[in-house]
Amino acid sequence: MVKYDKLVKNAAGRLVPTIVNGIEQIPYLGVGKFKPTGRKSAPPIASCADYPDDGNKTVPTLKDALVKAGLKDGMTISTHHHFRNGDLIANQIFDIAHELGIKNLRWFPSASFPCHEYLIKYLEDGTINRIEGSMNGPLGKFTSQGKMKGLGVLRSHGGRYQAVQDGEVHIDIAVIAAPTSDPFGNANGVNGPAACGLLGFALADSQYADKVIIITDNLVPFPCIPWQIHGNYVDYVVKVDQVGLPEKIISGTTQITKSPDRLLIAELTAKFCDEAGIIRNGFSYQAGAGGTALSIGIYFSEILKERGWKARFIRAGSNQYPVKMLEEGLVEYILDGQTFDLEGVRSMRENPGHVNTSPFTSYNYHGKGNFATQVDVVILGATEVDVNFNANVVTHSDGLLLHGIGGWQNCLFSKCTILPVPLFRDRMPVIRDEVTTLCGPGELIDVIITERGIAINPLRKDLIEKLKGSNLPIKTIQKLKEEAERICGVPEKPQFTDEVVAVIKWVDGTIIDSVWRVKEEGR
Amino acid sequence: MKDSKNQTAVAGNKGDRVRSDCHAELEITGSSGLQISIDSKVKVMYGNAIHKQIVEILDFFGISHAVLHLTDSGALPFVIAARVEAVIKKLVETEKEFLPELIPENKYQTNKDRFRFSRLYLPGNTPNLMINAGIHKPDGIILDLEDAVAPDKKFEAGFVVRNALRQIDFYGAERMVRINQVPRGLYDLDIIVPSNVNLILIPKCEGKDHVIKVNERIEKIKKEKGINGDIWLMPIIESALGVMRAFEIATAADNITSIAIGLEDYTADLGTRRTQEGTESFFARSMVVNAARAAGIQPIDSVFSDISDMEALKQNVLASKALGFDGMGCIHPRQIRVIHENFAPDDAEIEKAKKIVSAFIEATEKGLGVVSLGSKMIDAPVVKRAEKTVNLAISLGKLSKEWRTEMMKEVPREKIKVKSKK
Numbered sequence: 001m002v003k004y005d006k007l008v009k010n011a012a013g014r015l016v017p018t019i020v021n022g023i024e025q026i027p028y029l030g031v032g033k034f035k036p037t038g039r040k041s042a043p044p045i046a047s048c049a050d051y052p053d054d055g056n057k058t059v060p061t062l063k064d065a066l067v068k069a070g071l072k073d074g075m076t077i078s079t080h081h082h083f084r085n086g087d088l089i090a091n092q093i094f095d096i097a098h099e100l101g102i103k104n105l106r107w108f109p110s111a112s113f114p115c116h117e118y119l120i121k122y123l124e125d126g127t128i129n130r131i132e133g134s135m136n137g138p139l140g141k142f143t144s145q146g147k148m149k150g151l152g153v154l155r156s157h158g159g160r161y162q163a164v165q166d167g168e169v170h171i172d173i174a175v176i177a178a179p180t181s182d183p184f185g186n187a188n189g190v191n192g193p194a195a196c197g198l199l200g201f202a203l204a205d206s207q208y209a210d211k212v213i214i215i216t217d218n219l220v221p222f223p224c225i226p227w228q229i230h231g232n233y234v235d236y237v238v239k240v241d242q243v244g245l246p247e248k249i250i251s252g253t254t255q256i257t258k259s260p261d262r263l264l265i266a267e268l269t270a271k272f273c274d275e276a277g278i279i280r281n282g283f284s285y286q287a288g289a290g291g292t293a294l295s296i297g298i299y300f301s302e303i304l305k306e307r308g309w310k311a312r313f314i315r316a317g318s319n320q321y322p323v324k325m326l327e328e329g330l331v332e333y334i335l336d337g338q339t340f341d342l343e344g345v346r347s348m349r350e351n352p353g354h355v356n357t358s359p360f361t362s363y364n365y366h367g368k369g370n371f372a373t374q375v376d377v378v379i380l381g382a383t384e385v386d387v388n389f390n391a392n393v394v395t396h397s398d399g400l401l402l403h404g405i406g407g408w409q410n411c412l413f414s415k416c417t418i419l420p421v422p423l424f425r426d427r428m429p430v431i432r433d434e435v436t437t438l439c440g441p442g443e444l445i446d447v448i449i450t451e452r453g454i455a456i457n458p459l460r461k462d463l464i465e466k467l468k469g470s471n472l473p474i475k476t477i478q479k480l481k482e483e484a485e486r487i488c489g490v491p492e493k494p495q496f497t498d499e500v501v502a503v504i505k506w507v508d509g510t511i512i513d514s515v516w517r518v519k520e521e522g523r
Numbered sequence: 524m525k526d527s528k529n530q531t532a533v534a535g536n537k538g539d540r541v542r543s544d545c546h547a548e549l550e551i552t553g554s555s556g557l558q559i560s561i562d563s564k565v566k567v568m569y570g571n572a573i574h575k576q577i578v579e580i581l582d583f584f585g586i587s588h589a590v591l592h593l594t595d596s597g598a599l600p601f602v603i604a605a606r607v608e609a610v611i612k613k614l615v616e617t618e619k620e621f622l623p624e625l626i627p628e629n630k631y632q633t634n635k636d637r638f639r640f641s642r643l644y645l646p647g648n649t650p651n652l653m654i655n656a657g658i659h660k661p662d663g664i665i666l667d668l669e670d671a672v673a674p675d676k677k678f679e680a681g682f683v684v685r686n687a688l689r690q691i692d693f694y695g696a697e698r699m700v701r702i703n704q705v706p707r708g709l710y711d712l713d714i715i716v717p718s719n720v721n722l723i724l725i726p727k728c729e730g731k732d733h734v735i736k737v738n739e740r741i742e743k744i745k746k747e748k749g750i751n752g753d754i755w756l757m758p759i760i761e762s763a764l765g766v767m768r769a770f771e772i773a774t775a776a777d778n779i780t781s782i783a784i785g786l787e788d789y790t791a792d793l794g795t796r797r798t799q800e801g802t803e804s805f806f807a808r809s810m811v812v813n814a815a816r817a818a819g820i821q822p823i824d825s826v827f828s829d830i831s832d833m834e835a836l837k838q839n840v841l842a843s844k845a846l847g848f849d850g851m852g853c854i855h856p857r858q859i860r861v862i863h864e865n866f867a868p869d870d871a872e873i874e875k876a877k878k879i880v881s882a883f884i885e886a887t888e889k890g891l892g893v894v895s896l897g898s899k900m901i902d903a904p905v906v907k908r909a910e911k912t913v914n915l916a917i918s919l920g921k922l923s924k925e926w927r928t929e930m931m932k933e934v935p936r937e938k939i940k941v942k943s944k945k
Contacts, residue, residue, distance in 0.1 A: 260856035261655045398567035426543045426597025426651075427565045451658050487654075489600060491568035 003151050004500050007514075012390075012438055016511040020503055021106075021130065021150050023168075028512040031441055036366055036508070041167030043208055055184040055222055058237045062089075062215060063096045065236040066173065069211035071097060074104045074129075075172040078209065080201045081111035082177065082189055082338070086248025089177045089215055091115070094122045102127065106150070108169060109133040110160060110201035111404050115248075123148055132169065133160070134404020135502065140394075143501050144401045146517040152401070152502030154394060154515075157201065157337070158363025158370070158410035159505050164204040166366060168509055174205035174212045176229060177243045181216040185234025186227035189339075189356075190349040192218030194244045197318075197339025197348050199228045200358035206233040217243040228356060249340065256298060256321070257291030261451050265420045266292050268472065269379065269449045270299030276466050278377045278416055279303055286315035286378040286411055287322075289340045292420050293379045297321050304330045315362065315375050315411075318344035318354070326353055335371070337362055337407065363410035365507040375414040382419045384435045387477050389442030389457045391419060392435040394504060397428050399436055399494030399518045401502060409507050412444035416463070423450040429484035429491060431477060436494060438513040439504055453480050495519040532613035534679040535606035536648075537594040543651035545598035549610040550590040557581060557588070563595035576600060580607045583621050601690040602650045602683065609679035625689045625719060632752050633697045633721045635780050638662055638915060639821055640850040640866040641859045642699060646671035648680035650687065657693035659856035665699040668711050669726045677703065681714045688718040697721045699757070705733045709740045716744040720754060722780065727788065728758035729765045731775035738776050753778060757823065761785035762792045766807045769814035781821035783852070784811045799835065801842070812847035824851035833861050840865035867919050868912045876912035879905060881927055 004017035010027035018025050026034060051057065059065045071077075077097075079090040090109060097105060103126050107119070110133060117138040122128045130150025135143050143152045155163055163169040178187035179194045189199045194217055206212050206229050214229065215238045224231075257263060269292075273279050279300060287293040287300075297314075298321060304311060305328075313333040314322045320343035325331045327347075334354045339345050347354045364370055382391040383403070393408050395401050411417065421430045431448070446463060448455045455477035456463050467474055475483075485491075496516035506512040530551065537546035545563075559577050561570060577591060591610075595603070601623050608621045642663035645652050649671075656664050666684040668677065688698055700715050701724035702708035708725065715723075725737055734756060741754055756779045758772050765772065766789070773782050786804050790797045797803065808824065815822035824843040827836050840862055843851055850866060853859055868876065878896055883906045886894040894901045916922035923929060 260659055263857070264658060398565075427569060427599055428597065451655060487599060489569060489572050491565075492571065494567045 001150075004503075007500075010511065012441060012512060014438055014513045016503060016514050017151075017500055018511075020153065020511070025503075026510045028506050028510040031443060034508045034510050036166060040165050041170065041208060043210055055182075055231075057185055057231075057234060058183050058219070058239060060238075062092060062175075062213070062238050062240070063099075065213045065215075065238050066093065066096055066175075067100075068236060069173045069213060071100065071102060071173060073102055074106075075102075076106040076108050076170060078108040078171045078174045078205045079110070080176060080199070080205070081109060081113065082196045082199055082201060082249070083194070083244035083246065084111075084249045085113040085115050086245030087113060087115055087177065088242060088244050089175060091118045093175055094119055094127055098122055098125070098127045104129040107131050107133065108171060110157065111406065112136050112139055114138070134406070135401055136404060137402060140401035140403070144395075144399065144515065144518050145520075146497070146499055146501050148501065151500065152515070153505060154405055154502060155505045156363065156405045156409035156507055157359040157407040158365055158372075159405070159507050159509065160201075161204045161359040161364045162366045162507065162509055163505070164208045165364065166509060171205055171209035172211065174202065174209035176202040176206065176212065176214050178214050178216045178229065179243065179246075180218045180220055180224055181214045181237055182220050182222040182224035182231065183237055184222050184224075185212070185214045185229070185231035185237050186222070186224040187214050187216065187229040187231075187234075188224060188226050189228060190226065190345060191220075192216070194218070194242065194246045195342075195345045195349070196244065196246055196249050197345045198336065198356035200337055200356060202229060203358040203360055206230065211235045213238060215240060215243055217241060246342065246345075249342075255291060256294045259291070261422065262292045263295055264451050265422065265449055266295035267299060268451075268454060269296050269418060269420045270303065272418070272447065272449060272454060272467070272472060273300070273377055273416075274303060275470050275472065276416070276463055279309075281307075281309040282312045283376045284311060284313045284315065284374070286375050286414065287317075288380065289317045289319065290381055293381070294319070294321055296379050296420070297325075301325050301328075301330050315371075315378070316344075318347065320344070323347040323354070326351060335362065359407070359410075363407055363507075365410070366509075370410075370413075372410050372413045373415075375411070377416045377418060378411040378414040379418050379420060380408055380411055382421055382430070382440075384430055384432050385419060385421065385445070385448055385477075386432050386435045386442070387481055389445040389448070389477065390435050390438050391440045391442075391445055392437045393439045395437040395515060397432070397436055397491060397494065399496060399516070401515050405439060405504070409440055412440050416446050417444060418447045418449060419445060420449040423452045423480060423484045424488050427488045429481070429488050431481040431484055432491075433481075437504060437515055441512075448477060448480070450480060452483055455480050530614055532610050534609035534613065535602075537596065541596045543597050543599060543602065543654060544649075545593055545595040545603055545606050547606040547610040548592045548594075549607075549614060551586065551614050552588045552590060554588050557586075558590045560592045561595060562593070563597075565595065565597050572600075573603060576603055577607055580604060580611070580621050584608075584611050584615060584617060584619060586611065586615070598650065599654065599690075601686040605650075605682035605686045606679070609682045613678070620714075622718075623686050623689050626692065628692045629689065629698070629719055631695070633755065635753070635755060635778075636821075636911075637697065638850070638911075639697070639781055639823060641853050641862040642697070642823075642850070643856065643859065644671065644701075644826065644852055644854050647684045648672050648676045650683050653687050653691055656856070657691070657696050659859050660694065661696050661853065661856070661859045662850065663697035663699045663722065664693050665701050665724060665852070667701045669701050669703050669708075681711060685714045685718050688715060688720055699724055701726055701759075702737075705736055709736060712737065712740045712744060716741055716754065717748045717750060719752070722755040722757055724783070725756060725758040726785070727761045727765070728772055729762055730768050731771050734758055734772060734775035734779065738778065755780045757781045757783055759783045759785045760807075760811055761788035763789070765789075766810050769810050770817055773814045773818035773820055779818075779820055781823045781849070782811055782815050783823035784808055784825050786825040808843075808846055808848070816847065821849040822847060824848040826852035826854050827858065828854060830855040830857060833857070836861050837865050863919065867921065868916055872912055873916045873922055876909035876916070877922075877926060877930060879909035880913050881930060883909075884927070
């Protein structure tokens with residue numbers, strides 16, 4: 001299998017392979033330019049005659065389930081990150097595969113976390129050929145150093161659904177860790193000792209994988225209600241003692257920031273949205289789990305409360321703060337893709353206005369619409385932004401791959417996309433001449449807000465017009481870049497070899513950029 | 524230690540929690556040239572620049588044989604320069620100073636009677652807290668060489684503070700330094716006075732001789748270096764003796780803008796503890812307010828140390844304002860806004876000030892020597908104070924710049940009556 005081949009310059013001017021892990025690829029053509037043809041992928045037709053009439057699909061162990069599912073060399077195994085850093089299952093799967101002497105697996109997680117550093121040994125010994133998903137921290141570094149056997153592929157949450165739906169990625173075995181399930185395989189994330197909220201990231205896998213295994217520590221008699229995952233898609237159910245560590249779904253970034261600098265950026269962002277007329281009765285927004293984003297949500301809620309307004313919906317990553325707004329009547333709905341704390345889990349269980357969603361409903365680019373485009377404003381992060389408003393979320397300025405894309409690319413389609421970022425981190429300027437890795441095209445990124453000034457994308461003449469005469473520190477993005485470089489000095493670019501180690505998919509499955517192998521330290 | 528061969532010295536900070544700082548370790552050797560090693564989280568972007576900078580500094584001090592290791596946690600160039608200079612000066616006796624550019628943004632002067640509601644304390648050896656201090660818009664920033672710096676770090680802190688004064692844009696905040704207690708503090712002046720410091724805080728001030736010594740030293744340095752421009756003083760009273768001599772201190776020199784009280788040390792000196800209610804310091808605070816007012820300068824209150832309790836801070840500010848203070852210190856940027864909002868004139872004060880200023884303008888326009896409002900005559904200091912209140916309200920966004928035009932439209936003429944006296 002060819003790791004990658006036939007590099008071409010795509011529409012963003014980035015050099016990308018057109019063959020990745022033996023499969024032909026389409027280079028990025030521009031926003032909305034690639035029009036897919038053909039029909040969606042589909043799993044094999046099953047017959048209920050092959051499944052027990054009593055509805056009991058339980059098997060004793062995960063190993064039994066994997067063996068029955070036909071685990072063999074070269075297969076694609078998917079897992080999900082509903083437990084975030086508290087996932088206990090992915091590592092076990094590859095322990096089993098290793099024990100069975102199976103090689104060359106493609107791991108297709110919806111995201112990876114620091115707890116998966118454990119898998120490096122299986123990437124080294126060939127049990128796992130490659131990761132197609134996010135590569136965080138140590139896994140990213142491993143990839144950047146060119147050590148992964150296959151080529152890494154990074155997709156957004158919506159892109160992952162699209163890839164499965166379009167048949168770009170065929171999942172052989174999906175293993176879905178579920179906080180509650182019945183023996184038939186109906187499952188949810190809201191109940192049970194390891195409740196994590198919802199199981200939206202596993203929706204595509206349940207629908208399209210050849211074999212689907214549910215693994216749970218809370219087996220209830222049929223029916224498991226609500227059934228976020230339908231048992232009709234499920235082959236086997238495994239009961240274990242512990243399926244995940246729910247306390248670890250809370251990460252350090254789910255608290256409001258105490259940093260005065262970030263609070264200032266949050267406040268500027270809220271003021272900007274207010275002056276731009278974005279905040280109004282019935283508006284909608286998405287604010288992620290970062291400390292700055294959460295603080296912006298607090299400012300939004302204060303404005304709503306003061307004026308007696310209500311937001312129509314919050315697109316979330318939910319945690320205690322949007323939940324509080326929902327309970328105080330400051331917002332009518334939370335459309336939730338991922339719960340970030342146990343308050344979010346509780347609210348989703350109790351409150352009909354707190355709705356579970358999947359990447360299909362909110363992010364899939366190859367659907368008949370998706371509601372990312374209807375959100376009035378989204379607040380996102382970035383490791384780098386360039387003077388053309390292009391942004392990077394996966395690599396750092398030293399060239400190392402360290403983060404996944406998450407729903408970031410998908411959110412760019414909102415009516416107004418704002419990146420509140422510090423002008424520099426320690427000595428690292430955030431605004432560059434050119435991003436190290438292109439993840440989001442500048443035409444979709446509207447405003448950059450830093451502690452030292454706000455830059456509006458020149459394409460957004462409407463916003464520029466609205467902010468005329470404002471007391472906010474509106475500057476050009478070049479001016480902001482110069483300010484940072486005056487303080488930090490002009491940074492050198494990272495040194496790469498000519499070897500590609502991973503590709504970045506755009507939301508439509510085309511390749512928007514390559515991640516290159518870093519040169520080992522010279523001096 | 525100085526002048527000895529193959530001695531090593533260190534300066535700066537390193538470790539997992541250290542950010543925007545660096546740690547330099549230097550050994551001066553007899554031969555074999557310069558051996559420089561850099562361990563930096565920004566090595567890919569700035570490794571060459573850092574190397575070049577170190578070579579330049581070693582060269583400036585005439586060092587051609589040395590082993591220098593820098594552990595860098597993303598320090599800005601002014602910090603690297605300070606750390607390398609400090610480590611050199613721990614081993615080499617020299618009069619030379621490696622001065623980074625004094626950026627044009629930092630060449631401003633401040634006025635004696637400007638508002639000093641808030642002044643933000645920044646520990647002198649912790650550069651990462653300094654870098655963004657100005658964006659929070661305190662009236663003043665204090666680079667502290669005294670209590671916030673551990674005794675064994677005081678030497679190296681001087682270079683950080685000096686370089687910060689030259690290189691960090693504090694966006695218009697008054698640039699203050701708290702020197703060490705006199706006499707040690709006098710040596711601090713040598714390093715900071717040539718870097719356009721606006722105001723010096725004299726800690727634990729116990730009498731006018733402290734002030735006079737500081738001024739003599741400042742004048743001497745100014746003369747030697749050919750520096751013009753005002754350097755203001757803010758003595759801090761932190762002892763029972765200082766309190767008793769508050770008026771003497773307040774009137775010790777013309778360039779004193781204000782006197783502050785430091786309650787931690789004062790209560791310790793009294794043999795009591797500082798409480799939320801502050802009964803134990805009521806006398807001292809009133810004394811300081813009285814002395815300052817009698818001397819025509821600003822009385823400034825102590826810091827409030829619970830940085831998480833904004834409501835208690837607000838109550839503290841209101842109590843402070845009620846006692847007659849014009850401002851207070853802060854130890855966290857989050858405190859700045861609460862201090863500004865609550866020291867700021869309230870609506871009733873603004874209304875009154877508007878009437879007085881308006882009456883004054885009208886009297887001036889009519890060529891009248893004396894201003895009165897209703898049946899009350901208004902003295903010049905009252906007018907001045909009202910003007911300050913109005914300007915302040917404008918700068919805080921509490922009053923429109925066009926307030927007078929708007930006022931003339933709203934208020935019937937007879938309400939603002941201008942009469943000449945007798």
